[in-house]
Amino acid sequence: MERTLILFKPDAIQRGLVGEILGVFEKKGLKIVGMKMLRMTPDLSKRHYAHLVDKPFYADLEKFMTSQPIIAMVLEGVEVVSVVRDIVGATNARKAAPGTIRARFSNSLSRNVIHASDSVETAKKEISNFFSDEELFEYDFALKPFFYAGDEE
Numbered sequence: 001m002e003r004t005l006i007l008f009k010p011d012a013i014q015r016g017l018v019g020e021i022l023g024v025f026e027k028k029g030l031k032i033v034g035m036k037m038l039r040m041t042p043d044l045s046k047r048h049y050a051h052l053v054d055k056p057f058y059a060d061l062e063k064f065m066t067s068q069p070i071i072a073m074v075l076e077g078v079e080v081v082s083v084v085r086d087i088v089g090a091t092n093a094r095k096a097a098p099g100t101i102r103a104r105f106s107n108s109l110s111r112n113v114i115h116a117s118d119s120v121e122t123a124k125k126e127i128s129n130f131f132s133d134e135e136l137f138e139y140d141f142a143l144k145p146f147f148y149a150g151d152e153e
Helices: 008-016 019-029 042-048 058-067 078-089 101-105 121-128
Strands: 001-006 032-038 070-079 113-117
Touching: 001 032, 001 121, 008 058, 008 070, 019 032, 019 070, 019 078, 019 101, 042 058, 042 121, 058 113, 070 078, 070 113, 078 101, 078 113
Parallel strands: none
Antiparallel strands: 001 070, 001 113, 032 070
């Protein structure tokens, strides 16, 4: 099973969207294996967004992401990285496909309510930035047989 990182950004928390967005993932049958609220520090922001630090918009992004609490979550499931990316939609919410989280709850490129890892490799790195091994849980998902056939694991 793959794992991926989700960040509920400050706008999702301030707008009261966490429960509704979380429900989308739960109804899809994705297992939550880690979740916590935290305040992103400038150092953590620079590590997480290392590929964007030299971009002209980075200062605004860091200010936004460190201004309020965020929620970090790790989801587990079959092909979870691509499944979650499809659910979340394009980074620019104005171009996100109808029905995606960003299309439903945002109309912005940067205030787009959620972050999702873009590859399995990136997910591993991002998860380790936010969670220790002790904060991630292995458990049997009771409803697994209702979401996956035995040969899909």
